[in-house]
Amino acid sequence: MSAAEKLEVIEGDITTLDVDAIVNAANQQLAPGGGVCGAIHSSAGPELAVECAKLGGCATGEACITKGYELPAKWIIHAVGPVWGGGESGEDRLLYKCYDASLKLAEESKLSSIAFPAISTGIYGFPAPRAAHIAVAAVLDYVRAAQEMGTPAPLKRIIFCCFGVESVQVHQAALAEHGHSH
Numbered sequence: 707m708s709a710a711e712k713l714e715v716i717e718g719d720i721t722t723l724d725v726d727a728i729v730n731a732a733n734q735q736l737a738p739g740g741g742v743c744g745a746i747h748s749s750a751g752p753e754l755a756v757e758c759a760k761l762g763g764c765a766t767g768e769a770c771i772t773k774g775y776e777l778p779a780k781w782i783i784h785a786v787g788p789v790w791g792g793g794e795s796g797e798d799r800l801l802y803k804c805y806d807a808s809l810k811l812a813e814e815s816k817l818s819s820i821a822f823p824a825i826s827t828g829i830y831g832f833p834a835p836r837a838a839h840i841a842v843a844a845v846l847d848y849v850r851a852a853q854e855m856g857t858p859a860p861l862k863r864i865i866f867c868c869f870g871v872e873s874v875q876v877h878q879a880a881l882a883e884h885g886h887s888h
């Protein structure tokens with residue numbers, strides 16, 4: 707299966723996806739918020755905030771995992787994206803790290819499917835086209851590295867769950883730039 711055959715770009719509400727893990731665009735305190743974080747907490751139910759509170763926070767660029775509670779997804783991987791500050795303070799590298807850390811955590815947890823929102827492109831203000839390029843690059847790098855290692859990567863489905871047509875278009879454009887169309 708080629709790297710890109712594992713990748714899907716869909717439009718929808720990530721809280722409805724029946725996958726092993728959905729990724730939350732979290733904050734460093736792992737506290738409930740607005741945007742996709744708000745939607746995930748309201749769909750998962752109040753136990754999620756209780757488990758998050760026990761984790762003691764998460765650094766920008768890092769990820770941690772909790773149960774999915776009342777979501778269809780079994781797990782939630784909370785990734786903390788960078789706040790956009792103009793692009794000169796390492797935002798690109800930190801966003802890349804979010805995707806890479808989430809994929810590594812999913813692999814460690816032996817998950818076979820994961821769905822990402824467009825991390826940092828809402829309240830955190832990261833330009834969507836630039837973010838989509840970084841997201842696709844990080845995911846393709848991860849999948850290709852696993853293939854080169856010959857390790858049978860457990861992840862069979864990696865989904866970009868986009869909220870709105872514009873977000874779908876920038877992710878499809880980013881994939882096309884990497885020589886894959888979806």
Ligand code: APR
Pocket residue numbers: 718719720721731732733737738739740741742743744745787823824825826827828829830831832867868869873
């Ligand atoms: N499903 C999928 N994507 C969604 C959904 C949803 N239900 N709701 C929003 N999105 C999209 C937004 O349109 C945006 O493209 O998720 C992307 C990320 O936007 P935010 O949720 O605002 O996340 P982010 O920009 O990373 O800001 C994180 O916002 O909610 C707080 O607690 C969160 O402090 C953190 C900050």
